[in-house]
Amino acid sequence: MASVAWEALDGTGPGLGPELAEVLAGGAAERVVTRALRARPALDAQGRAAVAEAIFGVGLWRRRLRAQLGDPLAPPALLLAALLRDLGRREAGVAEALAGVPAGALPPPRPPPAARADRFSLPGWLDAELEAAAGPEADALAAALCLPGPVALRANRLRIEPAALAARLGAEGVRTRPGALARACLVVEGPRPNVYGLRAWQEGLLEVQDEGSQVLGDAVGARAGEAVLDACAGAGGKTLLLAAAVGPAGRVHAVDPDAERLVRLRTRAIAAGAARIVAVHGAAAPAELRVDRALVDAPCSELGALRRGPDLRWRLDPAAFERLPALQARILERAAARVRPGGRLVYATCTFRRAEDEDVAEAFEAAHPEFARVAPDAPASTLTKDGFLRTWPHRDGTDAFFAAAWVRRG
Numbered sequence: 001m002a003s004v005a006w007e008a009l010d011g012t013g014p015g016l017g018p019e020l021a022e023v024l025a026g027g028a029a030e031r032v033v034t035r036a037l038r039a040r041p042a043l044d045a046q047g048r049a050a051v052a053e054a055i056f057g058v059g060l061w062r063r064r065l066r067a068q069l070g071d072p073l074a075p076p077a078l079l080l081a082a083l084l085r086d087l088g089r090r091e092a093g094v095a096e097a098l099a100g101v102p103a104g105a106l107p108p109p110r111p112p113p114a115a116r117a118d119r120f121s122l123p124g125w126l127d128a129e130l131e132a133a134a135g136p137e138a139d140a141l142a143a144a145l146c147l148p149g150p151v152a153l154r155a156n157r158l159r160i161e162p163a164a165l166a167a168r169l170g171a172e173g174v175r176t177r178p179g180a181l182a183r184a185c186l187v188v189e190g191p192r193p194n195v196y197g198l199r200a201w202q203e204g205l206l207e208v209q210d211e212g213s214q215v216l217g218d219a220v221g222a223r224a225g226e227a228v229l230d231a232c233a234g235a236g237g238k239t240l241l242l243a244a245a246v247g248p249a250g251r252v253h254a255v256d257p258d259a260e261r262l263v264r265l266r267t268r269a270i271a272a273g274a275a276r277i278v279a280v281h282g283a284a285a286p287a288e289l290r291v292d293r294a295l296v297d298a299p300c301s302e303l304g305a306l307r308r309g310p311d312l313r314w315r316l317d318p319a320a321f322e323r324l325p326a327l328q329a330r331i332l333e334r335a336a337a338r339v340r341p342g343g344r345l346v347y348a349t350c351t352f353r354r355a356e357d358e359d360v361a362e363a364f365e366a367a368h369p370e371f372a373r374v375a376p377d378a379p380a381s382t383l384t385k386d387g388f389l390r391t392w393p394h395r396d397g398t399d400a401f402f403a404a405a406w407v408r409r410g
């Protein structure tokens with residue numbers, strides 16, 4: 001926050017009240033930022049960045065700013081002034097002028113709040129989830145969820161190996177290092193590039209994909225020539241990784257009830273040179289389909305991906321999580337029926353809620369003795385003592401993911 005060029009808000013900050021109010025009332029910050037920038041076409045790059053940071057920053061840090069101000073009803077412009085002073089480290093007078101509040105409107109600064117929910121600006125229910133999931137590491141997890149995380153890329157191994165891609169990207173001015181956990185991962189070092197403007201992206205050599213998501217795809221352990229079911233394929237993040245793993249002699253069967261996502265998957269598969277490998281089935285796989293491996297990348301509360309949107313935590317309704325375990329169990333059950341004897345089943349989520357992770361996995365195996373738990377195909381550092389997979393933002397620099405794997409006996 002301190003490194004943002006806040007001075008570029010000069011003249012713009014005082015007009016941001018309606019946009020800040022919209023985000024605070026539950027509007028999606030990404031959309032509000034897009035509209036705010038469209039309404040101010042004369043802004044230069046620094047001005048645009050400062051407006052975006054102001055809206056995202058107030059959206060994310062609202063609870064902390066209210067605590068710092070000692071005022072739960074502080075108006076949006078005062079929250080912006082507090083953001084600039086307390087997190088942006090500007091003088092009070094400068095912060096007030098940039099935010100468009102009267103001089104002296106900010107109360108004297110207070111030390112950072114002691115309570116985790118205030119310090120890391122967490123809704124109370126999320127604070128409790130972090131405590132339950134991470135215990136003594138909850139503070140570190142909370143801190144990591146407040147940062148955007150690195151840009152991770154996946155080399156499309158149908159076309160290029162990671163080392164050769166790193167060289168190509170280097171020639172385009174993008175420095176990367178190999179990911180620590182996933183086979184085809186490169187992590188961008190230095191400033192965030194415009195990935196979609198890169199020649200390498202236009203040639204279908206890479207995808208943007210969190211390293212944890214790549215670890216999940218790798219965990220399926222798909223081999224050349226195999227048939228794999230991607231039972232919750234969505235727009236195909238993992239489908240394309242699996243397509244590269246099975247190669248031209250294999251097949252990935254993509255299923256998802258969201259037709260719009262499947263359209264995007266199809267487009268991406270064409271761009272990646274995987275169109276002949278991926279069979280897109282719609283909401284259900286053909287009744288006779290049997291596969292070597294099945295992945296259930298289940299719909300979930302997505303708490304592990306909260307770094308991706310600064311306002312997400314304030315827009316979630318925890319009451320909506322109640323229905324998830326039953327839905328997850330149903331999808332897992334359906335996918336399990338497609339796995340041939342000796343084949344492998346992987347259940348995955350991007351959340352750290354036990355009710356959607358271990359509890360679903362353990363209930364499944366209790367009902368299905370024909371499935372034996374095995375360690376997911378993943379680096380040892382990501383495996384728990386119970387043989388599940390977990391990645392963590394604060395430990396691994398990835399989103400938080402969970403996976404369980406089984407082999408069908410017989």
Ligand SMILES: C[S@@+](CC[C@H](N)C(=O)[O-])C[C@H]1O[C@@H](n2cnc3c(N)ncnc32)[C@H](O)[C@@H]1O
Binds near residue numbers: 213255258298300
């Ligand atoms: C975590 S997302 C999948 C992300 C995707 N695998 C990827 O890597 O990009 C979960 C997906 O489950 C799908 N879904 C929701 N209900 C479902 C159901 N009953 N059966 C199968 N998939 C479902 C959603 O449409 C969503 O695309």
